[in-house]
Amino acid sequence: MFNPLALFTPPVLTAFLGQGYTLFVRQSYLPGIEPGDKETKEAFLITPYKDIGEANQHFQHIRFDKRKYIYQAHRPEEMDKLFIAAGQPPGYKVFTAMLKGKTWEPGGEVAEKLKRYMQIHTNWRPSSTVEAELFTHFGELIIALRYGQEEIQVPLYQLITG
Secondary structure (H helix, E strand, C coil), X not given: CCCCEEECCHHHHHHHXXXXXXXXXXXXXXXXXXXXXXXXXXXXXXXXXXCHHHXXXXXXXXXXXXXXXXXXXXXXXXXXXXXXHHCCCCCEEEEEEEECCCCCCCCHHHHHHHHHHHHHHCCCCCCCCCEEEEEEECCEEEEEEEECCEEEEEEHHHHHHC
C-alpha cells in the first residue's frame, strides 16, 4: 500500500510542541500497515493542531473511527501517552501528517494512475507539466493537480482504487 507519511517520533513531537501545536488528533491509518506485515496490529495517524476549531472539525470528519482521540498538551497524562505513541510501541506503527521527504513527486504506479485519471475525468491535454502536490486534510491524503489556471483535488484512495 502506498504510504508517503513520516513516522511519529519523539523529536517530531518535540518539534510540533516547540512550534505551538497543542492538540493532536489520532485516527486509524490503514495505509500504515504493509501487506504481509504480521507484527503490526494497528497503525495510527496523528495530526497536530494549534486551533481547537480545526481539531474539532477533523474529529467530526472521522466521527465513525472507533480509535479517534484528541490529545491535549496541557494534560500531562495525555502528553505521556503521546510520547509513548511517538516511541513506536511494539505491535503498532504511528505516523504523522507530514511527508517522509521535503518534496513529493508522483512516480511509478501513482504517476500512471494520475495520467489515466486526467484522461478520464478532465479535458486537459497537457503539452507542459501538470503540477502535483500531495497533502493531508483531516487525515486524508489528497493530491492537488494544477494545469494552467485550473486545479482539482483528488483523494489518493480514489485515485489508487479507481
